[in-house]
Amino acid sequence: MTDQTLDKTFDPAAIEAKWYAHWEANGLFRPERPEAQPYTIVNPPPNVTGSLHIGHALDNTLQDVVIRYERLRGKDALWVVGTDHAGIATQMVVERQLEARQDKRTNYSREDFVAKVWEWKAESGGTITRQLRRLGCSMDWSREQFTMDPHFTRAVVKVFVDLYNRGLIYRDKRLVNWDPKLKTAISDLEVETREVKGHFWRFRYPFADGSGHMEVATTRPETMLADMAVAVNPEDERYQAVIGKEILQPITGRRFKVVADEHADPALGSGVVKITPGHDFNDFEVGKRAGIKPADMLNMFDAEARVVQTADGLVPEEFLGLDRFVARELVVARMKEAGCLIPHVTKDKDGNESEADAEPRVIQQPYGDRGGVPIEPWLTDQWYVNAAELAKAPLEAVRSGAVEIVPKTWEKTFFNWMENIQPWCVSRQLWWGHRIPAWHVRHYKSDGTAGTLEPVSEIIVDETLEGAYEQIVYRAEYADGGGPLLFVYDSMEEAEAAWLKDVLNSPGPDGTKHSGVVLVQDTDVLDTWFSSALWPFATLGWPEADAPLLAKHYPNDLLISGFDILFFWDARMMMMGQAMTGQDPWKRLYLHGLVRAPDGQKMSKSKGNVVDPLGLIDQYGADALRFFMAAMESQGRDIKMDEKRVEGYRNFATKLWNAARFCQSNGIGASKSLAAPAATSAVNKWIIGEVVETLAELDKAMADLRFDAAANAIYHFVWDQFCDWYIELIKGSFDDETRAVAGWVLDQILVMLHPFMPFVTEELWSKLGDRADYPLITAQWPQPGASVDPAAKAEVDWLIALIGNLRTAKNELGIAPGAKLDAYLPEPSAQTRAIIERNPAAIERLARLNGIRFEPAPAGAAMQVGAGDANVIIPLESVIDIAAEKARLAKALEVSTKEAKSLEGRLSNPAFVEKAKPEAVEKARADHAMHQAEAERLAAALARLG
Template identity: 75%
Template sequence: MTPDDPATPAPETLAKTFDPTAIEARWYAHWECHGLFRPDRPEATPFTIVNPPPNVTGSLHIGHALDNTLQDVVVRYERLRGKDALWVVGTDHAGIATQMVVEREMELRQDKRTNHTREDFVARVWEWKHESGGTITRQLRRLGCSMDWSREQFTMDPHFTRAVTKVFVDLYNEGLIYRDKRLVNWDPKLKTAISDLEVETQDVKGGFWRFRYPLADGSGSVEVATTRPETMLADMAVAVHPTDARYAGIVGKQILQPLTGRLFPVVADEHADPELGSGVVKITPGHDFNDFEVGKRAGFRPGEMLNMFDGEAQVVQTADGLVPADFLGLDRFVARDLVVQRMKERGFLVPFVDKDGAEHDCEPRTIPTPFGDRGGVVIEPWLTDQWYVDAKTLAQPPIAAVRDGRIEIVPKSWEKTWFNWMENIQPWCVSRQLWWGHRIPAWFDDNENIFVAEDEAAARALAGDDRRLTRDEDVLDTWFSSALWPFATLGWPEDSETATLLGPGEGSLLKRHYPNDLLISGFDILFFWDARMAMQGMKLMGEVPWKRLYLHGLVRAPDGQKMSKSKGNVVDPLGLIDQFGADALRFFMAAMESQGRDIKMDERRVEGYRNFATKLWNAARFCQSNGIAASATLAAPAAKSAVNRWIIGEVVETLAALDQAMVDLRFDAAANAIYHFVWDTFCDWYIELIKGSFDEETRQVAGWVLDQILVMLHPFMPFVTEELWHSMGARPYELIVAKWPEPGTAVDTEAKREIEWMIELVGNVRTAKAELGIAPGAKLAAYLPAGGAATRDLIERNGPAIERLARLSAVRFDPAPTGAAMQIGVANDNFVIPLEGVIDIAAEKARLAKALEASTKEARSLEGRLSNPAFVERAKPEAVEKARADHAHHATEAERLAAALARLG
């Protein structure tokens, strides 16, 4: 881009008021239209990051805002450093969520999915995707995300579908994908298996029932307890602990189940806890995950385990035909009531006796209950045939990669969690009973023989004759396809495919950008996405998918609670952008992100960062009005004055701190480094120090420093910095593709000492005035009888600035007159400032003493409360937090007041 390009805004006088709305949409459209998110840099070092693909049905939520802000900070930083920075973007087809959205729209028209063929329904989903599936990508643009939209991906794109099919077939042929009968999380409303990620545990008021199960030989009975009485219709055993002496004599005996008449054994298994209840546990291996494992240890094969529910969680006849007829077809919860009624009628219910001696059918309890996050109904563990990935085998290379450092997890504390889960990983169920998604490439003949191939012709070739083949109705878990994201988005597996994803002459995108450099992810999808990418990447590509994995925390409500619609505490990031601007929200996210710790939402801080952008805007206006313009040099200008040499050194130090923070992925440290330089160093001190001294050197230095600010701040606040970049003068390129600072100089220690001495003097005088109630503008005389020659020279060189900023009418090197005075220490120097006639000394002492007594008393009271374990442990967390904050305030105030009294002698 050149300044002559009509699409590049010409320099103009900055408006008096900073209005983020006026600049954000304009600049984003300009960047995207001109391909600035991935400039042509074929010789540059590549840098690659992939965006966790949001659901195509989604809207931007506060978690997206955090995740994508951090990614954009990194990719803009690396782009400014001259890298060939590629941020891969796309959306996930979100099987369950998308199918539900389309089915709900059909319901509004009194229509439903099953009125149509599968092909017609899928076509309707594609129509919805093209018409309504771009909401979140538009919202990511509003946040300022500089993604390479020219290569936007979708997990159902044809090239992606071919990659998914190839992976399934190849892993099947290696024995790493197989079909098995196991328990799954079954959603009876959606009629599909779902992953653990899609299960939400809610506390539900329920009951704890106790029943007697008689021994078949008539020698007695055992007592079992359950929160799901209906499952006794499919009981296959009861278990006792192998060391429980109470039941040693009945292990191996048969139970006669009262309702079904089924005979089943008493087995010894460590799952039974002797300390809980009676120590006897009923075992229903077809409907409980723990019982499934007990059943396998007891010798039951999955195919032999009894199933008592259909896909809608209604009672069906078990394989042995022993479920009584009046239960068949009942909903599971209706069946529960009938089971309790029948067992009670037959005398096998053990009543619960409350503290008043009254009997009840069950003990009331609050039960943690699994619900489907989409269907909203209780999840049923259900025994069914599904497709599984041998995750244990695939997990071994990623485990080794984290151990030997090929994958660095940040923060390192997450490594323990990674190893614990990966080393105990279970088979991964990858099939879903949906119509929308990647259909499983498997065909069955009439004898249930399986033929897995990339298409039906290949499956028929495997069958070897003209037998009838029926394709598997299931689709793949969404996470299966998204696990291929780091390389399938780059053209894998076919080199011929790559050409369709690249610009002319770019070469192999896959070879250049795999492995990715970094993945930024919420910790909540560490296992559902991150670990699976590591497994698939190392298996299929032979290399790690990314070199570093950064895990951030959650954005919580101001009181620390998790945000949820049911609590009404969800924060809309788009509303914050409307109110304060995208830059302010982005800066808040970066400044508050401290290596994985959760972030408490604080709208006042977002507003504060909007004020920060306004302060920078006003500083730029000040510079503009005083003839300070865009710098023409990357290196720092030559400077003679101490203030200019000092500010150049401050740029050098800020740049070093920011670079180190980015290396360490300390987003908070990086944001705070540039924040304090802009607000404190540049705006509050440098601009004040140079007022009235605008020689050519100062104008050049000030313009250069402002340029460095805009470049360093750009990754965090791209919109306001780009606007200011162009408003300060003609530029040969946009800020988004500018060069990262290279001052080419070192810190001038002498200038730093001189200016910091002045800053300390001014700050201490202002503080002392505030403590003693002296008007800020009051001019005071100061005495420095013991000042050395160096200090005298410093004061003489900077006399006008000291007088203007510290409001000292004169600094004398004579002994101070007798009488009340305040002492101001600066480094090794001690100033004496007489107060006779300035304030009423006696009245001020009395006021300070009274205030000191009150603050000291309050601080001691709060300290006593906080040292009481009963208060800290029993009070509400917010009350304890407030007490700590109040104690800190009063303790600090007492110190301030004591110092003020001491100044008066």
């Protein structure tokens, strides 16, 4: 028995830092288990710029629960950890630092700027990993990964080249979400839709032959500078005769046709839609169906969303260089001057009409979540992945059950998205990230004094510059006598400025003439989601064929992620896993919900309802926050933040701490065996059986990934069975058997609770016995080697029912808890009589009864308390004022019944349920349930009095 007495007060802060440092320093997050069955998960790599938010706390708590559970079960449990280079976010952070010093990125070469990013990463990029440690995440930090590490970069480049060579990556001109502030394409995930005040304008578009006009409506008048068609629905009888006619756009003078397309909805406005295929995603598809090639679609904006001349040269000069929103105002003004603006007419309450240029409307405006400005659909040349082809294997994996999605309800969403998947734009116009391994070819010719640099449509893709050169070195079209001279530049601008000087300073094969190639590496970098899609296998050593970790730990066993990145990360990992390894990246995918504000709203900084998990850890401890996350994680549902519950789980840890102190003070310490000790008394047999049942319940919940059920199983066992009943029942009878059983049960509690509350359990484990070389984190999962004893369970359950029901009855009738009462049971069953006779001390001490007499109760008012097959009679004549108590209960019952009926009426009114705020309806339901339960309790209390 250790002499390390537990402190009187449980202090989370004091033990958390100590134990985490001990675990990490001793390599306990991945103990040496070469022969053990592997179990592998990878964390969704957080942005290197990030800090811990409440979603991270949920996601990583669930992963840590799983990995600690599997580690305790003896597996070679590997939790791969690392961070994502976060292209846009990281570049923005460094650029902001430069701006604060009146500096900017373009003052540096690309290489120098990237070096500054690496400097920032070394100084400030570890914030979130330190915070994950505070949460207790038992990741294998010895193998921490970064998506820009050399080995990972090699994997990224190889995947790009392999997919390109297989025809699955290609370059194309399509619309992208363009951020004019950051001047890069961004993914759908980086677009947030906001409700903003806007306008709806209506215009007349005249027919070119002067025979009339069509009415079009738009929220973006500026785009009419690049209109290329007008669409009507082919079934719309109003416009059958004009399909194919030409429109003459009033400002540009551009002629284009009326086309038939189902995109035009006859029920919306006039049923006519202006089509700007170069600046609207729907219009892009309409334009393609109308036979307009993407290369011929008109572009009217530059990278900063300023108006530029279109390819046909028809944009009036006064618009060139204008910001898109300034151009909008000018377009409306010019259309109005041309008599083509249809005013919006409104009437006041007196019937007086007034006109305005447009109808005010609330519109859904896409914004870049980082740039903070409206997104512009922009037609550019980008690199794309043939996602439809790569989606085939993941679809089959989920359909066949090779990959299980939990909860299963997400399968429908997965299928719908994957079956309709669009090409994946993987290029970004940034400097920080994995540069695309593609070289644009320019052919140069020179006579020694002047020359030409001729564009060539060819792009060379290879893992290295040397490899790219090898692909063209012997091509006759680039050579003039001998092998071609080669010049390499970082950008087209650099090539245009420097190539001739370099050529003239380099003698050609004949001493005067020069012929050869200029290679310019593509300036774009890859989308961050492209590299993170390789996370399950590139972190394990791929593409090295003999990587030992890859052979043992791939495929992974489980992925846990938020449902919001199902398509942006999870599905893409499935695509890349199958494409590059021929295997699914993991066997199961668990999708959890969001952590919402207490009122159910989504947390956001703008709403001011964001909860800081580190603040909760400071106040209540990491164990309490972790247990809250697990206990509230019910498959398919979001979690409502409830600080009171976090506080409640802090109290739960304190209760366990105090129970352990009580055991320690009574000579109860660490158990010596995995198997349950021998037991003869009913209470000891019962508690062993409760361990067996709890363990089975917990194991089933973990197998089903029911984190809430697992947490609640151990919670109720600790709080109810162990602390509230077992300890109370054994007080005053600490024989050797009881000490052995109590110590064994406490050990099982610490092991079963450890995945959820690692810090408090490890501290108690260390203080209850001498096992310095046997820390809890690497202990063995319970193996009781015992079963439930039905007779012992029935006996203790009877005692618990009697004591619990009697305490409830006393409370209902206002009887002091410590009041000792007489009790009668005239004709007990043989089993009940035996239980009572075996437990007189417990009945007297805990039920506060002067024994139970096996004879009829005296005449007079009494209450009956049920337990098993018995109804124990408690006389009340001299205990309470029966009449006064009946009057009190009747009055309270009347109030609760009235309130419950009133709330029931409100909730049955459809107008209230449909129109009231959701939180008001929810409160009404909760109040109704509370008053209804109170009415039932009071009615039962009255019934007791007869």
